[in-house]
Amino acid sequence: MLSRIAESLFWIGRYVERADDTARLLDVHVQILLEDPWAEEDAACRSLLSVMDRPAPPPDVEVGREHVLDVLAYDRFSPSAIAGALVAARENARRAREIVSTELWECLNATWNQLPTHMRPTRPHDYFTWVRERAAIVAGIMDGTTSRDETWSFMVLGRSIERADMTARLLTTRALAGSAGPGWTTLLRSCGAHEAFLRTYRGTAPDERAAGFLLLDRLFPRSIVSALNQAEACLTALEPVADRAGIDDARRHLGHVRSNLEYRPLMEILDDLPREMELVQRACSAASDSVRGRYFPSGAELTWVGEAL
Amino acid sequence: MADLFDDYPAGPAWDEMIGPDGDVHAAYRNVHAALAQLSDGDLRARADTLARSYLTQGVTFDFAGEERPFPLDVVPRVIAGDEWEHVAPGVQQRVRALEAFLADVYGPQKAVADGVVPRSVVVSSTHFHRAARGIEPPNGVRVHVSGIDLVRDSLGGWRVLEDNVRVPSGVSYVLSNRRAMAQTFPELFATLRIRPVVDYSRRLLAALIAAAPAGVDDPTVVVLTPGVYNSAYFEHTLLARTMGVELVEGRDLYCAGGRVWMRTTQGRRRVDVIYRRVDDEFLDPVTFRSDSLLGCPGLMTCARLGTVTLANAVGNGVADDKLLYTYVPDLIRYHLGEEPILPNVDTWRLEDPRALAEVLDRLDELVVKPVDGSGGKGLVVGPKASRAELDALRARLREDPRGWIAQPVVQLSTVPTLVEDGLRPRHVDLRPFAVNDGDAVYVLPGGLTRVALPEGQLVVNSSQGGGSKDTWVLGGRVPRRSQHQGQQQPQRVAQDAAVPIDSSPQDARVQVMQQQQQRATGGATC
Numbered sequence: 010m011l012s013r014i015a016e017s018l019f020w021i022g023r024y025v026e027r028a029d030d031t032a033r034l035l036d037v038h039v040q041i042l043l044e045d046p047w048a049e050e051d052a053a054c055r056s057l058l059s060v061m062d063r064p065a066p067p068p069d070v071e072v073g074r075e076h077v078l079d080v081l082a083y084d085r086f087s088p089s090a091i092a093g094a095l096v097a098a099r100e101n102a103r104r105a106r107e108i109v110s111t112e113l114w115e116c117l118n119a120t121w122n123q124l125p126t127h128m129r130p131t132r133p134h135d136y137f138t139w140v141r142e143r144a145a146i147v148a149g150i151m152d153g154t155t156s157r158d159e160t161w162s163f164m165v166l167g168r169s170i171e172r173a174d175m176t177a178r179l180l181t182t183r184a185l186a187g188s189a190g191p192g193w194t195t196l197l198r199s200c201g202a203h204e205a206f207l208r209t210y211r212g213t214a215p216d217e218r219a220a221g222f223l224l225l226d227r228l229f230p231r232s233i234v235s236a237l238n239q240a241e242a243c244l245t246a247l248e249p250v251a252d253r254a255g256i257d258d259a260r261r262h263l264g265h266v267r268s269n270l271e272y273r274p275l276m277e278i279l280d281d282l283p284r285e286m287e288l289v290q291r292a293c294s295a296a297s298d299s300v301r302g303r304y305f306p307s308g309a310e311l312t313w314v315g316e317a318l
Numbered sequence: 319m320a321d322l323f324d325d326y327p328a329g330p331a332w333d334e335m336i337g338p339d340g341d342v343h344a345a346y347r348n349v350h351a352a353l354a355q356l357s358d359g360d361l362r363a364r365a366d367t368l369a370r371s372y373l374t375q376g377v378t379f380d381f382a383g384e385e386r387p388f389p390l391d392v393v394p395r396v397i398a399g400d401e402w403e404h405v406a407p408g409v410q411q412r413v414r415a416l417e418a419f420l421a422d423v424y425g426p427q428k429a430v431a432d433g434v435v436p437r438s439v440v441v442s443s444t445h446f447h448r449a450a451r452g453i454e455p456p457n458g459v460r461v462h463v464s465g466i467d468l469v470r471d472s473l474g475g476w477r478v479l480e481d482n483v484r485v486p487s488g489v490s491y492v493l494s495n496r497r498a499m500a501q502t503f504p505e506l507f508a509t510l511r512i513r514p515v516v517d518y519s520r521r522l523l524a525a526l527i528a529a530a531p532a533g534v535d536d537p538t539v540v541v542l543t544p545g546v547y548n549s550a551y552f553e554h555t556l557l558a559r560t561m562g563v564e565l566v567e568g569r570d571l572y573c574a575g576g577r578v579w580m581r582t583t584q585g586r587r588r589v590d591v592i593y594r595r596v597d598d599e600f601l602d603p604v605t606f607r608s609d610s611l612l613g614c615p616g617l618m619t620c621a622r623l624g625t626v627t628l629a630n631a632v633g634n635g636v637a638d639d640k641l642l643y644t645y646v647p648d649l650i651r652y653h654l655g656e657e658p659i660l661p662n663v664d665t666w667r668l669e670d671p672r673a674l675a676e677v678l679d680r681l682d683e684l685v686v687k688p689v690d691g692s693g694g695k696g697l698v699v700g701p702k703a704s705r706a707e708l709d710a711l712r713a714r715l716r717e718d719p720r721g722w723i724a725q726p727v728v729q730l731s732t733v734p735t736l737v738e739d740g741l742r743p744r745h746v747d748l749r750p751f752a753v754n755d756g757d758a759v760y761v762l763p764g765g766l767t768r769v770a771l772p773e774g775q776l777v778v779n780s781s782q783g784g785g786s787k788d789t790w791v792l793g794g795r796v797p798r799r800s801q802h803q804g805q806q807q808p809q810r811v812a813q814d815a816a817v818p819i820d821s822s823p824q825d826a827r828v829q830v831m832q833q834q835q836q837r838a839t840g841g842a843t844c
Contacts, residue, residue: 020822027819043500043507050508062816089819097825104824132367134501174819194516207562211523211539290817297820 010108015163017105021117022167023263023297024098028091029177031061033084034182035091036137037199042074050074057081060181061089074133082136083128091140092128095120098147110154116146162243166300168239170263170293176200176233177289180223182284193219200231220282221275228269233289237267240296247304258299266292321354322361322741323734329743330774331729332472332707334395344754345398345792352506353393358740364502365392365736371498372394377491377552389785390495391735392502395746395767399793402513402763405476405750408659409466409760411650411679413752416483418653420460423636424451434652438669442720444690445635446482447598453621453631456531457756460631462593463522465489468660470731477728478660479747481638481646484630485595488520488766488786489751490553493560495788512790513763518751519560521762522593525755526561529627530590537565537590540580542571542702544596544612568596573616574744578626591627592617598632640689640723643668663728668719673685677724678715681708684724685776688716699776703729730776735769737754745770746787747778764789 038057042050055065063080066072084090088097099121102114110116120143126140148168155161183196195218197203206214206222206229226232230239244260256264266289269305270278278285328338335346342350353361372378372387397405423440426434430437440446450733465486467479496515500507523539530537543554545567555615558565570580579586594601600610602617620626636642644665647658666673666684677684688696698711715722732743750765767787768778778784 010783016822016824020825023820025824039504040500043504062818088821088825097821100825101822119712132501170412174817204559204562207560209562287817294817294820301823 010159012305014105014108015159017101017300018056019300019305020101021098021105021109021143022164022169023171024088024094024101025117025144025147026171027089027169027175028094028098028140029090029173030179031081031094032137032140032144033199034175034179035078036134037195038182039074039078040132057182060178068155078133082133085124088313091136092124095124095143108160110150112154113147113150116143116150118146120147122123148297159247161263162215162246163304166240166243166247169236169243170297170300172231173233173236173240173263174290174293176223176231176236177286180220180233181283181286184286192216196223202229202231205229217275217279220279224278225275226271230273234267234271237263241267244300259296259303262296262299264293322356322358323350323354326734326741327743329732330569331743331745332470332474332731333743334470334474334731334733334746335393336734345396347400348510349394349396349506352503352509352677353741361392361736367502368392368498371501372494374492375498377494388491389771390491390498391769391785391787393734393736393741393787394499394503394506395733395748395787395789397763397789397791399791402791403607404659405468406761406763408476408478409750409752409761411654411656412466412478412481412646412657413483413754413759415463415646415650415653416464416481417459417461417754419649420483420631420634420637421458421599422653424453424633429649429652432652434648435642438634439639439641439645443636443639445598445633445639447606447633447635449618450631450633453618454624455529455631456624456627457529459525459529459629459754459756461637461754462525462529462629462635463489464630464752464754466752468747468748468750469663469728471663472729472731474731477663478643478646478659479663480640480643482632482749483638486751487550487553487595488749488751488768489584490550490556491786492751492762492764492766492789493518495786499788510790511793513792515764516764518753518762520559520758521753521755522557523561523563524625525753525760526591526593526629528755529629531624531627534590538588539564539591539593540571540589542566542568542592542594542596544568544600548595550595557565557593568610568612568614571614571617573614573620574806576620576623576625578614578617578620589626591629593629598635601628601632635690640665640687641669641720644723663725666724668715668722668724673724674715674719678712681712681724681725685727686711686722686724688721689723690721697777699727727776730770730778733767733769735787736784737771742773745776745778748789755776763791778837781828 035043038053042053051072054074054077057077058065058072059079061081066076080090082091085096087093097275099117102109127136130136134139151164155164179196179199183193194203197206197219200223202222206219209222210218222229223232225234227238228236229235241260241263244263248257250256269288270285323336326336334343335350336342343715368390369387372390377388416462429435430440446778455646463486465482465488468476469479470476492515496711524653526539527537537562540563541554541558541561543551543565545551548554554565564580566580572579572581578589578592580589596612599606600612602613602615603610605617605618617626617628618632621628621632640792643662644667647662650658666677668674668677677686682703686698686700698707701709702710730745733746734741735744737744746767746769748765748767751762753760753762767789768784769787770776770778771785
């Protein structure tokens with residue numbers, strides 16, 4: 010498979026997952042601001058912006074929901090906003106048009122076409138629901154029409170890395186806002202995990218359990234550990250480990266941060282959650298870079314260095 | 319500009335939003351202002367959104383074989399915080415008194431011996447079950463969940479209309495109403511401090527766990543439903559789902575060795591607490607109706623052995639018998655030594671021949687209700703009834719005076735409600751829900767407001783064409799949140815510690831190009 014195509018597949022996976030997860034994250038935060046009369050809108054919005062790596066407006070400007078939605082949901086030009094991610098996913102599918110199935114292409118293209126009509130509805134919730142549904146359709150078409158070869162592995166690899174990264178960001182929003190932020194229940198709900206969690210632990214489980222569920226659960230597909238496992242499995246499928254010792258970069262980054270979470274007491278992780286989540290995000294970013302270095306080398310990196318010979 | 323409230327007529331009853339001289343009551347000021355800004359079309363669009371959201375969620379009821387969304391009105395009902403501080407303790411008091419009465423009536427019967435309640439009233443109640451005598455609930459709670467129906471009369475005072483301590487339903491509407499309203503009226507939620515209701519399921523589960531038989535470490539709680547054809551099935555699934563417990567039907571349970579078990583893929587599993595939504599008569603074919611397929615044979619034996627807790631307890635119906643209702647103020651004084659906070663509606667006990675004579679005489683101006691009915695079944699509103707109906711009713715009253723009570727027509731308060739002609743006053747009642755965990759009675763802020771949609775209709779039950787309104791209790795203290803130690807203070811992350819969100823280098827190039835184009839044309843990005 011061409012590297013360029015593989016890169017596009019990888020990024021389709023990431024962008025669609027990003028749109029999905031950002032929609033979930035924003036949905037819960039907007040809902041919180043609505044339902045909780047004691048929420049401090051300015052502080053909550055600022056922490057959200059900082060978690061999503063967006064510059065916050067100067068301190069004397071009141072940051073409200075509208076601003077957050079403009080920046081994170083409706084910006085078509087930034088691939089890290091929902092609309093932008095959907096646009097970028099469609100662009101990538103266009104580049105890999107001969108590899109992605111027609112159904113998948115049509116789905117991504119239809120999403121892109123419908124985007125303007127769904128933006129800025131009276132209820133942001135409608136937009137988020139639509140985005141989640143489109144992402145689910147993409148995932149379903151991928152699942153149903155892609156052979157389990159490299160095509161599949163690259164898309165799912167991208168999706169899993171993005172999922173680990175975004176879940177980590179979601180958990181950070183909780184820690185940053187402290188008691189003013191969304192409760193664990195709300196976070197679980199935003200990942201579609203609330204009911205799975207309740208069935209697993211019953212309704213009276215303490216907060217740490219909820220944190221543990223999103224961090225460590227091996228069976229729930231949106232937990233960080235589960236997403237990292239999936240990413241590692243994809244890397245293995247792409248290139249089975251043949252060496253007797255050592256491991257390639259991408260797997261090292263992911264495996265290291267995963268074992269760091271899996272083999273430590275939960276309370277220790279929770280005590281410094283933002284820091285731990287930052288490590289997860291950095292590992293995902295580093296793994297993504299390694300994947301690029303390994304599988305999608307671009308022409309610019311080929312430089313001739315005379316002295317080294 | 320024409321205002322939605324411009325032609326709002328003054329109704330016959332006390333209106334909760336708009337006073338007789340057109341001024342808006344304080345609690346409703348924000349809601350009124352927000353609604354007045356909307357046009358009729360806007361308001362109807364929002365109403366459609368609400369209905370659609372209910373169809374998607376499956377909050378429907380069966381109307382002549384067709385699934386209709388349960389009507390949720392767009393105008394919320396608002397209760398001021400200080401008013402609620404009067405209602406909630408009243409409900410708590412009522413629940414405590416009924417709890418004490420049930421413990422007494424299925425035990426020493428002191429209230430009967432002391433002449434507070436005549437023995438005949440107790441034993442003639444259709445829901446007084448001798449089989450329940452001697453079943454001691456582990457933490458002394460029989461009324462785990464209750465719904466006390468309240469009305470506001472023409473002077474704006476709260477009165478108790480009836481008690482529901484068997485299987486009160488409707489709480490699922492409170493929870494789903496709130497969700498739907500928050501999504502439809504974000505701007506109102508932003509300006510008002512509305513007390514949240516999401517806590518209910520957690521409280522309920524805590525109360526059910528507290529009621530588990532002694533010595534059970536990690537009790538298994540289940541919700542017992544009559545099945546998918548029950549009109550309240552939506553509620554059963556919602557409660558089971560939000561509590562994270564199993565929703566079982568009678569056939570999933572069996573009794574063996576003095577215990578209740580449920581059949582699972584992993585073999586049998588012990589059941590410790592059953593939140594049953596099946597009526598007493600159908601619960602156990604051994605003790606009650608032998609043709610029941612909804613219950614589980616042997617349940618009562620297990621309850622008597624104390625290996626399983628039934629919530630609510632069997633036989634609670636004696637406490638919400640409408641004739642007993644007339645004795646509740648006395649019971650509050652007798653059991654609690656307190657004056658009732660919420661008064662009853664005046665009621666004639668038809669067993670008294672003089673009362674019967676008076677009622678028969680004035681039948682066309684009274685409301686007559688069967689004592690064991692619920693859902694507005696069998697209720698006759700005198701002023702609305704035809705001569706033939708009244709004559710038939712007279713005969714029935716003479717035949718069975720114990721079976722009926724009579725009350726004056728209470729002009730239920732009205733709240734503006736969206737109907738075909740626009741906003742019109744419609745009568746409402748309120749059913750606050752209370753959960754008793756043995757230590758305290760928790761009253762869900764708000765409760766279910768039912769609204770009678772036909773004009774002038776005083777019966778609000780959904781089976782009689784009623785809808786509901788989201789009920790907002792305003793203000794109150796900031797709740798103390800459960801917190802993980804060391805996380806009381808928000809943790810800060812320096813701006814530079816934020817991890818950038820990657821994007822494909824190819825897209826980044828495109829993005830720069832696009833931004834350059836944008837800048838060239840002077841457009842703003844967001």
